[in-house]
Amino acid sequence: MGRRSTRDQAIVPVRLWGMDVNGQPFIEAAWTGNVSADGALLKGIRRTLQPGDTIGITYLGKKTRLRVIWVGQTGSPEQGHVGLQALSGGETRWLTPLRNTFAEVYRRSPENERRQTARLKCEVKARVHARGQEFAVWGTVEDLCSGGCYVNTTMS
Secondary structure (H helix, E strand, C coil), rough: CCCCCCCCCCEEEEEEEEEEECCCCCEEEEEEHHHHCCCEEECCCCCCCHHHHHHHHCCCCCCEEEEEEEEECCCCCCCEEEEEEEECCCCCCCHHCCCHHHHHHHHCCCCCCCCCCEEEEEEEEEEEEECCCCCCCEEEEEEEEECCCEEEEECC
16 A cells, blocks of 8 residues: 655654653654655654554644654664654645755755764754753753754753
8 A cells, every 4th residue: 555645855853742651741852754744754752652642743833733653663773763644634744844945954064063963953942851850941952963952041
């Protein structure tokens, strides 16, 4: 059985929100792997989700709700990946950035740039805390790459 629509390779940061398998509400940063009008592949998911869950994503102020279709198995190359399907009446095509913006992400770094991977600009709220600590700081993730992210906080 083939796909109903073509998928665009689109790597953009999104905010993922919903309830995890333990019934706990969450909001976390993730990024798309590919996008179609019918759904999306998200990567970088740390929460435990299961097929059938309904979650939401936000990108550039637009929101949509989707159903989890599949979840990558722990220990596999797909760990942290989630396949999503737009709920009836929903669409995810707006997650695909304009071609000229998308191409800009992959331009060659300046010679004096020491980073090994390009950073993606974003604006996603995040809660930062040390493992095992109750104290947390809220901030905004302003850019991210495969090696980490920059979180702007009010604390110095």
